[in-house]
Amino acid sequence: MRILVTGGAGFIGSQFVRGLLTRGTDQVTVLDALTYAGNPANLAPVADRPGYTFVHGDIRDAGTVDEVMPGHDAVVHFAAESHVDRSITGAAPFVSTNVLGTQVLLDAAHRHGVARFVHISTDEVYGSIDEGAWTESQPLAPSSPYSASKAGADLLALAYHRTHGMDVVITRCSNNYGPYQYPEKLIPLFVTRLLDGGRVPLYGDGGHIREWLHVEDHCRGVELVLHKGRPGEIYHIGGGTELTNRELVDRLLAACGADWSRVDHVADRKGHDRRYALCSDKIRDELGFVPQVDFETGLAQTVAWYAEHREWWSRHADR
Known part of the structure; x- marks a missing residue:
């Protein structure tokens, strides 16, 4: 299969590309604008693989x-x-x-008769949930400009399926973690600052709850959807591990040999959703997806990766 991967130099995209090229069964073209979070070093382990092409460009x-x-x-x-x-x-x-970028891609894929379009989205399009878990039929209620833009892209993708009959499938995932994640997100931000002897900020009371998914498991789920997902469907890819931010920070402090004296309690973020949770029964029942990376093991490996790859993250001035 010849696959075009957009954003393939980013955190999740590069994991997906490294997996495909390591197995060597597909040809992969990466299209990436190399903005601040896109890094060619993320693809260095597979840059010499047969079937790999990189295009520096904007979607x-x-x-x-x-x-x-x-x-x-x-x-x-x-x-x-x-x-x-x-x-x-x-x-x-x-x-x-x-x-707009998603619309440009959908137009081109339709025009050139691309057989399948997998659109990667997020649990944040649903807003906050107090208890239970969202199913794929939950109405969208985004809280931030980011999640609203992703919800808009999701609706466009589904519209191209319904209007043009395009084979479009959407995945929505829970919070990802793992190596190569740009240090603006919670886990790499806290780990790199703590490893440098710095301080870390915790929003509000630290009671916001997120479901955590290792990036390798996320990419396994995306591959299943790519090959076996039903056209026009949405599939949740959840990690199954729910933690408050305070519980997560406690684990990060312990992993980095630090304590709560290094934490600054700061004002809460505007419109901060209290809890996200995905029901992943559909992808399990239809496609056989089950997360394989235990959170404690995955977090320890992630912290170790940042400790061993200081040259990768120390260049980021806004960390």
Whole structure:
């Protein structure tokens, strides 16, 4: 299969690409704009593999997308602006990349007859849930400019399926963690600061609850959807481990040999959703997906990776 992976130099996209190329059964083209979170070093382990092509380009550039798209059997669309805090201070890049960029890709995929389009989304499109877990039929109620832009992209993708009959499938995942994650998200931000002897910020009372998914498990789920998912369907990929931010920080402090004296309690983020939780029964029952990376093991491996790869993250001035 010849697969176009957008955002393939980012955290999750690069994990997906490394997995495909390591097995060596697919040809992979990566299309990435190499913004602040896209890093060619993320793909260095597979850069010399047969069947790998890298294209430096923006998904909003219709000309570039139209040149790259022909000949591919599938698009797996990871490319997105994804940091909630950045979307609160400036929403325009999120709307432009996540909504317009997705529309450009869908248009090109339809025009060139691409057989399958997998759109990668997020649990954040649902807003907050007090108890229980969302199913795929839950109405969208995004709280931030980021999640609203992802919800808009989701609706566009489904509209292309319904209007044009395109083979579009959507995945929505819980919070990812693992190696190569840009140090603006909670786990890599806290780990790198703690390893450097610095301080870390905890929003509000620390009671916000997130469900955690190792990036390797996420990519396993995406591959299952790519090959076996039903057209026009949405599949949740959840990790099954729910923690309050305070519980997570306690684990990170212990893993980095630090204590609570290094934590600054800061004002809560605007519109901060209290809890996310996904029901992943559908992907388990239909496609056989079960997370394989135990959270405690995965977190320990992640902390160790950042400790061993200081040269990768120390260059980020905004950490």
